[in-house]
Every structure is written in C-alpha cells, then in structure tokens.
Amino acid sequence: MRKKKPLRKLPFIVLMFFLILFLAGVISGEPSRVLEQSWQICLSCIGIG
Amino acid sequence: MELARKWVQLVIALLTNGYWGFPVTRTIYQGPLKVVCSPGLNCYSCPAATTYCPLGALQQLMLGIRFNLENAQYYLGWYVLGCIGVVGAFLGRLVCGWACPFGFVQELLHKIPSRKFSVPRPLRFIKYGMLLFFIFLLPLFVVNDFGMGNPWFCKYVCPAGTLEAGLPLLWLQPDLRSTVGLLFYNKVVILVFFVGWSVVASRPFCRVGCPLGAFYALFSRARMVKLSLDPAKCTKCEACHHVCPMGVKFNESPDDAECITCLACMDRACKFDAISLTVGGIPIRSGEVRKPAVNKTL
Numbered sequence: 252m253r254k255k256k257p258l259r260k261l262p263f264i265v266l267m268f269f270l271i272l273f274l275a276g277v278i279s280g281e282p283s284r285v286l287e288q289s290w291q292i293c294l295s296c297i298g299i300g
Numbered sequence: 301m302e303l304a305r306k307w308v309q310l311v312i313a314l315l316t317n318g319y320w321g322f323p324v325t326r327t328i329y330q331g332p333l334k335v336v337c338s339p340g341l342n343c344y345s346c347p348a349a350t351t352y353c354p355l356g357a358l359q360q361l362m363l364g365i366r367f368n369l370e371n372a373q374y375y376l377g378w379y380v381l382g383c384i385g386v387v388g389a390f391l392g393r394l395v396c397g398w399a400c401p402f403g404f405v406q407e408l409l410h411k412i413p414s415r416k417f418s419v420p421r422p423l424r425f426i427k428y429g430m431l432l433f434f435i436f437l438l439p440l441f442v443v444n445d446f447g448m449g450n451p452w453f454c455k456y457v458c459p460a461g462t463l464e465a466g467l468p469l470l471w472l473q474p475d476l477r478s479t480v481g482l483l484f485y486n487k488v489v490i491l492v493f494f495v496g497w498s499v500v501a502s503r504p505f506c507r508v509g510c511p512l513g514a515f516y517a518l519f520s521r522a523r524m525v526k527l528s529l530d531p532a533k534c535t536k537c538e539a540c541h542h543v544c545p546m547g548v549k550f551n552e553s554p555d556d557a558e559c560i561t562c563l564a565c566m567d568r569a570c571k572f573d574a575i576s577l578t579v580g581g582i583p584i585r586s587g588e589v590r591k592p593a594v595n596k597t598l
Contacts, residue, residue, distance in 0.1 A: 259581035262524040273382025281379035298487040
C-alpha cells in the first residue's frame with residue numbers, strides 16, 4: 252500500500268508570517284505611499300539625469 | 301509543458317506591461333493597478349508597466365525611512381516585503397521560471413544559435429550580496445544631509461530598468477537625451493554585458509546578479525510549491541543534470557536554491573517517475589513523457 256505523504260507545516264507558517272507583515276503594511280498606509288512613488292518617473296533611479 | 305510555460309511567461313509579461321497607450325501619452329501608466337506587486341523583475345518606470353517593481357518600491361521605502369520616521373510616517377517596507385514574502389512562501393523561485401519578464405527575455409536570447417557555456421556555480425553568491433547591500437544596507441545607511449538615501453540597485457545596476465524604462469523613455473521624451481551621462485552609459489554597459497552573456501549562457505542574470513531571485517531563493521526549503529525527489533525511485537542516472545537551465549543537479553540537491561521549477565527535469569529527463577511537483581508536501585503531478593534523456597550543454 253502506498254504511504255500517505257505528510258503535509259509540510261513550514262510553508263504555512265512562513266506564509267502566515269508574511270501575510271501578517273503584508274496586513275501590517277496595509278494598516279500603516281504603505282500602499283498609498285507605494286502608489287505615490289510608482290506614479291512618478293524617477294529619472295535618477297533609472298540612470299538618467 | 302515547456303510550451304505552456306512559454307505562454308504563461310508571455311501572458312504575465314503582457315499583463316504586467318499592459319499599458320499600451322504610452323506612445324500617445326508619452327509617459328508611464330498612472331492608474332490604480334500600480335498598487336499591485338509585480339512578482340518578477342519589472343521596472344515600474346517602464347512606460348507600459350501596470351504594476352510596481354518590488355525591488356524599486358523596497359529601495360524607495362528603505363532610502364526614506366529616516367525622513368519618514370521624522371515626519372511620523374511609519375513606512376518600513378512591510379507591505380512590499382509582505383507581498384513578495386507571500387509570493388516567495390507560496391511559489392519561491394517558480395516565479396523566476398514562470399513569471400519574470402526579464403527571465404523570459406534571457407531565455408529568448410539563449411535561443412540564438414551560438415556556442416554555449418556554463419555559469420560557474422560560486423558566482424551565484426553575488427546575488428545575495430546584491431540583495432543585502434544594494435537593496436537594504438546602502439539605501440538605508442548611505443544618506444545625504446536630509447537623511448535620504450539612493451536606490452542603489454536601480455540607479456547603478458538594474459539591467460531590466462535600462463531595457464524596460466531607460467531606453468524607452470529616451471525614445472519617448474527626446475528632451476531627456478541631453479541629461480544622459482556616465483551613469484546611464486554604465487547601465488547600458490551592464491545591460492549589453494548581460495544580453496551578450498544570455499546568448500552564450502542560460503539565465504546569467506538570474507543566477508549571478510538578481511536580488512529578487514536571491515530573496516525568493518531564501519524560501520527554497522520552506523516554499524509551498526516545489527519539486528520533490530523520491531530517492532527510492534531515483535537511479536542516479538544524472539539525466540536531470542543535463543536539462544536544468546540553472547545548472548542544478550536535482551538528484552543531489554532537491555532543495556537547491558537555484559531551482560526555478562521549470563519542470564524540465566521532471567518532464568524531459570526523468571524516466572523513472574522519481575521527480576514530482578508537490579504542494580505543501582502533497583504530490584500533484586509527476587513526469588508526463590517517458591522518452592530518452594536529452595543531452596545538452598548548458
């Protein structure tokens with residue numbers, strides 16, 4: 252009979268950790284800051300200017 | 301499966317670069333989708349980019365931490381780290397193999413007929429240094445009088461930014477051409493170097509210089525979706541060594557940080573069903589074709 256593979260727990264723990272980090276970022280209002288940055292062309296960032 | 305992967309790469313490249321109004325507007329997309337994280341390396345100053353680049357956003361947050369804290373704004377990069385962390389914990393470097401536009405470009409370049417060379421394995425450690433210094437430490441600690449740092453990786457290295465943003469913006473906005481200097485030429489040289497290297501070697505930037513690949517590589521043991529080896533079925537024939545575009549010897553190191561889960565070893569090499577794709581440890585798919593192993597120099 253084929254042995255049933257156990258479910259790995261580590262990926263779920265790591266996933267939960269980063270999900271909490273993501274939510275903490277959302278609560279602190281980072282998405283609006285990211286949006287603000289990504290709407291601008293940062294010329295020095297791409298080596299121009 | 302290889303054809304399916306190419307289609308996925310193309311579709312994702314088009315989705316993350318889906319703003320085709322730029323030849324008319326002559327500027328970048330400024331809509332609400334820019335709050336969505338691009339899973340792969342995709343410059344958000346690219347005129348067609350619809351999403352933000354995690355490395356660019358992370359550096360912008362790192363370089364402004366002091367300034368923001370002084371103004372009681374607690375932007376510590378958690379949102380961006382959380383986004384790529386969730387992607388990394390679920391897919392790891394599968395993103396490099398299936399969803400990175402710059403990885404896709406390198407694969408296409410590698411199809412140009414030429415003599416092929418391998419990439420020396422020790423060079424892979426460079427990308428971890430890039431991640432630590434160019435993404436975190438230098439933007440955080442090398443600051444001006446106002447407490448602001450620089451996006452070191454974007455400014456001095458990123459070949460994807462030069463290809464997707466620098467060159468197209470110079471084409472779209474002729475006024476910018478007068479501002480081009482040494483900094484830009486340095487980046488063009490880096491781009492040309494990696495373009496040339498991609499023709500003769502498989503995915504050199506992913507293997508040597510990509511900080512995003514280095515970040516995802518940290519999840520090689522902890523990611524949800526990964527390839528697994530059944531040691532009882534493996535005959536150590538080493539067929540998997542010859543098809544891997546990242547130079548991984550899969551039967552010797554199944555958790556190798558370089559594995560991009562392109563499935564080449566599972567589908568094109570292993571004749572003994574020893575390699576399977578697993579989600580959380582549960583096998584969901586094993587090799588589909590039973591044909592002789594391919595001998596190819598990488």
